[in-house]
Amino acid sequence: MDNNRQDSTPSTKGPGDEHTALLVIDVQVGLITGAHAEQDVLAAINRCIQGVRQQQGKVFFIQHCHSSYEPMMRGAQGWQLHPQLDKATQDVVLEKTASDAFYNTALRAQLQRAGVEHLIVCGLQTEYCVDTTCRAAISLGYQTSLLSDGHTTGEAQLSAAQIIEHHNIVLSQLAHPNGSARLVASSAWG
Numbered sequence: 001m002d003n004n005r006q007d008s009t010p011s012t013k014g015p016g017d018e019h020t021a022l023l024v025i026d027v028q029v030g031l032i033t034g035a036h037a038e039q040d041v042l043a044a045i046n047r048c049i050q051g052v053r054q055q056q057g058k059v060f061f062i063q064h065c066h067s068s069y070e071p072m073m074r075g076a077q078g079w080q081l082h083p084q085l086d087k088a089t090q091d092v093v094l095e096k097t098a099s100d101a102f103y104n105t106a107l108r109a110q111l112q113r114a115g116v117e118h119l120i121v122c123g124l125q126t127e128y129c130v131d132t133t134c135r136a137a138i139s140l141g142y143q144t145s146l147l148s149d150g151h152t153t154g155e156a157q158l159s160a161a162q163i164i165e166h167h168n169i170v171l172s173q174l175a176h177p178n179g180s181a182r183l184v185a186s187s188a189w190g
C-alpha cells in the first residue's frame with residue numbers, strides 16, 4: 001500500500017486484510033451526540049467496520065475515560081459506546097485516558113500480537129484524539145489510513161466542517177519519514 005499519498009483525495013479502494021485493524025476512537029454517547037454529521041459519520045464507521053471484518057481485519061473500539069469531566073467518566077451514560085455502532089463479540093474494547101490511544105494502553109501490544117501492520121482510524125474528536133492517534137501510529141511505523149468521512153467533532157473556533165476538511169488535508173500531507181495518513185472513504189466498502 002502507498003502510505004506516501006501526496007494528495008488529499010480519498011481512495012475508493014477499501015484497504016484491508018488480516019493485517020489491518022480499524023480503530024474506532026471515542027464514538028461515545030457523550031461525544032458524538034450532536035456532533036457534526038452525527039448520523040452520516042455513524043453510517044460511515046459501520047460501513048468500514050463491516051468491510052474490515054469481511055476482509056478478516058480486526059476492529060478495536062477505543063473508549064475515553066475522563067478523570068474529571070463527569071459525563072465522560074467511566075460508567076456514566078455519556079461514556080457508553082454509541083448503541084448504533086456495529087459492535088461484535090470478537091471486537092476489542094480498550095480504555096484510554098489521553099488523546100493518544102497508544103499512551104498507557106495495551107493497544108500496541110494487542111496490535112503486535114494480532115500481526116497488524118495497517119491501521120484505519122476513525123471517530124472523535126477530529127482535532128484531538130483522531131489527530132493525535134494518527135500521528136502516533138505513523139511514528140510507531142504503522143501504515144495509517146484516515147477514514148475521511150468517518151471522523152467528526154463539534155463547533156469550535158472553526159466550524160466542524162472546516163476542522164474535518166483541514167485534518168483530512170494535513171494528516172494526508174504530513175512530513176514524516178514513515179509517510180502520512182492515506183485517506184480512504186467509507187464508500188470503498190460499498
